[in-house]
Amino acid sequence: MRVLLVGAGGVGSAAVAIAARRSFFETMVVADHDPDRAERAVTGHGDRFVAAQVDASSADAVAALCREHRITHVLNAVDPRFVMPIFDGAFAAGADYLDMAMSLSQPHPSRPYAETGVMLGDEQFARSDAWSADGRLALCGIGVEPGLSDVFARYAADELFSEVDEIGVRDGANLTVDGYDFAPSFSIWTTIEECLNPPVVWERDRGWYTTEPFSEPEVFHFPEGIGPVECVNVEHEEVLLIPRWVRARRVTFKYGLGDEFIDVLRTLHKLGLDAVSPVGVRGVDVSPRDVVAACLPDPATLGDRMRGKTCAGTWVRGLGPDGQPREVYLYHVVDNEWSMREYGHQAVVWQTAVNPVVALELLATGAWSGVGVLGPEALPPTPFLDLLVDYGSPWGMEERPLTSAVTAT
Amino acid sequence: MRVLLVGAGGVGSAAVAIAARRSFFETMVVADHDPDRAERAVTGHGDRFVAAQVDASSADAVAALCREHRITHVLNAVDPRFVMPIFDGAFAAGADYLDMAMSLSQPHPSRPYAETGVMLGDEQFARSDAWSADGRLALCGIGVEPGLSDVFARYAADELFSEVDEIGVRDGANLTVDGYDFAPSFSIWTTIEECLNPPVVWERDRGWYTTEPFSEPEVFHFPEGIGPVECVNVEHEEVLLIPRWVRARRVTFKYGLGDEFIDVLRTLHKLGLDAVSPVGVRGVDVSPRDVVAACLPDPATLGDRMRGKTCAGTWVRGLGPDGQPREVYLYHVVDNEWSMREYGHQAVVWQTAVNPVVALELLATGAWSGVGVLGPEALPPTPFLDLLVDYGSPWGMEERPLTSAVTAT
Incomplete structure (x- = not known):
């Protein structure tokens, strides 16, 4: 498993620290718009981690970075404005994808407090068949909440x-x-x-x-x-x-x-x-x-x-x-x-970050598998909950x- | 009297509309960082009004504009960040000066909620002797409050x-x-x-x-x-x-x-x-x-x-x-x-703007006069209150x- 982690903010940096103690992946490229921040996130965690710069608003830039590092799984840890370019970039490069928040909603134009407009994740679910057809998995909302x-x-x-x-x-x-x-x-x-x-x-x-x-x-x-x-x-x-x-x-x-x-x-x-x-x-x-x-x-x-x-x-x-x-x-x-x-x-970012690392490990071992755009509840819960305990949490x-x-x- | 009005925002624009009905001045140059805003403020008020562009943060720019138009009185109608450059620019150009807010305060470094630090107007009062020595008047705080x-x-x-x-x-x-x-x-x-x-x-x-x-x-x-x-x-x-x-x-x-x-x-x-x-x-x-x-x-x-x-x-x-x-x-x-x-x-900007126009008229007629840095309470109140009534207010x-x-x- 070769992971591209996009975003070296609080959650991304905590995910690096958590993943560094696990052996299930071969390499993790940590990319941020600020290369110094990416560098700080990987420092001290061993040579499986590589810092990189990326423009998360560009699907092409995400795809290029995936191809450069032969990425198998993209973990999106930036704010949800950037879900769609990262999701599309991973797909274009033939990588599986995980995120902790889904594509953004738009309120109903005339009855915002009664009816839904564009809902969270709608843009991603609309692409589910394409992901399934390619045999690729987009596991969405796999932080702590959602996750x-x-x-x-x-x-x-x-x-x-x-x-x-x-x-x-x-x-x-x-x-x-x-x-x-x-x-x-x-x-x-x-x-x-x-x-x-x-x-x-x-x-x-x-x-x-x-x-x-x-x-x-x-x-x-x-x-x-x-x-x-x-x-x-x-x-x-x-x-x-x-x-x-x-x-x-x-x-x-x-x-x-x-x-x-x-x-x-x-x-x-x-x-x-x-x-x-x-x-x-x-x-x-x-x-x-x-x-x-x-x-x-x-x-x-x-x-x-x-x-x-x-x-x-x-x-x-x-x-x-x-x-x-x-x-x-x-x-x-x-x-x-x-x-x-x-x-x-700190507790809040750590609690968010541990879950996608657990999920990546389940995907690496084959305990979790699937195709298309899925939520965490689409997959068997017991292996996840057992492995979370094994992570000391x-x-x-x-x-x-x-x-x-x-x-x- | 040749007036430079700095600032064509709410108060400045209202001052133009009020002054346009009075005959005490020869010309009023209305200057703003946004020349379109200055132009909008003067449009329709007759050819005594001239629009201009000015960088209110530059005393040199204010002074240059004063000299260009042979200004006798500068009326400052921008936010109080710009008091000192406009005040200094007027002085450099030999013009009298009016404002509606004074130079800014700085809180006491260790006891901000008990002792004063730098007080409102301190920077201006520190220059009072120089204004007096030049026979020039800086009439400060002559809006509605202060004023x-x-x-x-x-x-x-x-x-x-x-x-x-x-x-x-x-x-x-x-x-x-x-x-x-x-x-x-x-x-x-x-x-x-x-x-x-x-x-x-x-x-x-x-x-x-x-x-x-x-x-x-x-x-x-x-x-x-x-x-x-x-x-x-x-x-x-x-x-x-x-x-x-x-x-x-x-x-x-x-x-x-x-x-x-x-x-x-x-x-x-x-x-x-x-x-x-x-x-x-x-x-x-x-x-x-x-x-x-x-x-x-x-x-x-x-x-x-x-x-x-x-x-x-x-x-x-x-x-x-x-x-x-x-x-x-x-x-x-x-x-x-x-x-x-x-x-x-609207009422709040109009109420602020009428007072400096009344004051300018009192200075033009000689009913008010003085040198140095003065507040409105330094001058006789009755002519002001009578003229305010004459303005219909x-x-x-x-x-x-x-x-x-x-x-x-």
């Missing part, structure tokens, strides 16, 4: 339930960052994108539909000392992926943003500072959202100042194998202190008291 | 009180803008500057000192139907100007920002988006505050969508001529519907119930 959360959903449906009523991905943390008034622990570009787009919900009787941002707030109790966090609906790939392969009545994603973060996002939107399209500013054109990101500290550099834990997981309600109502939360917690000590990478499961009557499915 | 508010303070001290306890400038409005989630009615650059800098307060026994932003909230009742508005301390020139010429025990400035605006300003600060210094964004350098301004609608263009009134004024408490406690509010209200109908300019005065016991002065 591990989708594996949990499939695992629950396969092993824990006879009927699934609702699948709700729930993400929460108790992380704090010393010394900053405001310092997000993950890419602000992506956070703005997913939180300000109309959240998407799936119901069997209705299909996909959208709501107002930050809708349906609920207090969710997270395990391992994190405790109660207010979560709200957010646009996320799981809602688009899970219903394609897992039978359920309803699928949601809620993110534990907290009041302060919601207020910041609402304010950015109110002022138009969430916009991606460039504005003219004294003779230069810049994307306001890029300016917001440039004003904030790089989340990948905050590990030493962070304290606390982050939790990703999938809550499932339905009927257990015995036909009795059941409710479980399958989860994965990373303590920042642990990830910094063990890997030198166990997952957990809580049986939960029933929150309400289960709808017959 | 008319300072004239009110001097008028109260001269005509209405035997002893002045406290002078509090209070600014509030009930303006709304249809069709925008958030649309400030005045320059966001200047609003950020004055609201996020440590507010300054003057007390006779203590001198100037600073507080935390948004300190000492109070509900102030504004006249002519505007009603109660929560006002907070804000850094403003009046607090630096009034004590130099008017005897009082305490001078404050409070701005009726409202909760939403305060929240927006706090959020911009939390994210570093209020910063003036450039940040690097994908290969270009931009000032985050300029990006915020570029994302918002130009307040000068919002007049058709605005509704309501804006009020500027000076509240004074002390002992009346009879030695009895007295409290008054001297104020000036502009209804947006009136200013749009009469002049085609009357001011008002309310006797107020006493808010508390008057401190002996």
Whole structure:
């Protein structure tokens, strides 16, 4: 296996540190628009890693780099603006492809908070037949959320339930960052994108539909000392992926943003500072959202100042194998202190990065295989969950008291 | 009188429309960094107005333009970053100078919310002797606030009180803008500057000192139907100007920002988006505050969508001529519907722009004269207030119930 990792930011750099301890691949080329950043990511991790420069907005540049290094698998670790050129570049070069976020959505032109427009991943799924015909695999959304959360959903449906009523991905943390008034622990570009787009919900009787941002707030109790966090609906790939392969009545994603973060996002939107399209500013054109990101500290550099834990997981309600109502939360917690000590990478980026490395190893060993554009829930969950434990990062499961009557499915 | 007006934004354009109806000057050159904007400002106002291009950050460029047009008075109507080059350029060319905001402050390096550092106008006052020696006048802060508010303070001290306890400038409005989630009615650059800098307060026994932003909230009742508005301390020139010429025990400035605006300003600060210094964004350098301004609608263009009134004024408490406690509010209200109908300019910029035009006329007629760096309260208030009425924009005065016991002065 010869891997091209595109993006040497927080997640990419953590993926290098995780992969460096595994033997399943022959080489990993780490490419970034900033060659110094790529060089820093590979330094100290051995000669299987090679730094390179790439323009991720150019499918031709991605394909050329694949051919130069005889790449078999492209792992996309840049922000989702660049999904399509990297996806197309990998296809053109005959490589398999993995990403952690899917092609971007466009709101419905007249009813954005009720109906879907272009949905997350639509552009990629539209190419699935071409990938299948070439015998190539695009494994999409294989970070932690989407990614591990989708594996949990499939695992629950396969092993824990006879009927699934609702699948709700729930993400929460108790992380704090010393010394900053405001310092997000993950890419602000992506956070703005997913939180300000109309959240998407799936119901069997209705299909996909959208709501107002930050809708349906609920207090969710997270395990391992994190405790109660207010979560709200957010646009996320799981809602688009899970219903394609897992039978359920309803699928949601809620993110534990907290009041302060919601207020910041609402304010950015109110002022138009969430916009991606460039504005003219004294003779230069810049994307306001890029300016917001440039004003904030790089989340990948905050590990030493962070304290606390982050939790990703999938809550499932339905009927257990015995036909009795059941409710479980399958989860994965990373303590920042642990990830910094063990890997030198903060908890949120580490938790995202470990999953595509596990997936690459399953593809290398043949435990996972497939063709076309697939989500993680299209593949058998148990090998993934077992190998994650082998990476030193166990997952957990809580049986939960029933929150309400289960709808017959 | 031959005037160079620097800046053809909202206030500059309104000043042209106001001056066009007066005969006291021979010519007015309207210069902007954007020559098209200057051209738009003068179009239709007659051949006394000439458009020009100027780099307001260059004292040499300002001086050259003054010499080219034999300018006698420079009126600065750009944001306060450019005060010093325009002030210096006017001096170099032997012209008198007027502005509506003074040279910028710098917070105290170690105790920003307790002690002053460099204060508003310090750089200009440091040059006062040179202006006096040349027999030249720099009349600073002659918009509405500072400007008319300072004239009110001097008028109260001269005509209405035997002893002045406290002078509090209070600014509030009930303006709304249809069709925008958030649309400030005045320059966001200047609003950020004055609201996020440590507010300054003057007390006779203590001198100037600073507080935390948004300190000492109070509900102030504004006249002519505007009603109660929560006002907070804000850094403003009046607090630096009034004590130099008017005897009082305490001078404050409070701005009726409202909760939403305060929240927006706090959020911009939390994210570093209020910063003036450039940040690097994908290969270009931009000032985050300029990006915020570029994302918002130009307040000068919002007049058709605005509704309501804006009020500027000076509240004074002390002992009346009879030695009895007295409290008054001297104020000036502009209804947006009136200013749009009469002049085609929205209320806030019109209200700012009328005052320097009145001042220029008083200088042209000789009713006002002086040398050195002066504030509006250094000059006799009655001719100003009378001429303002002649411009069709009357001011008002309310006797107020006493808010508390008057401190002996």
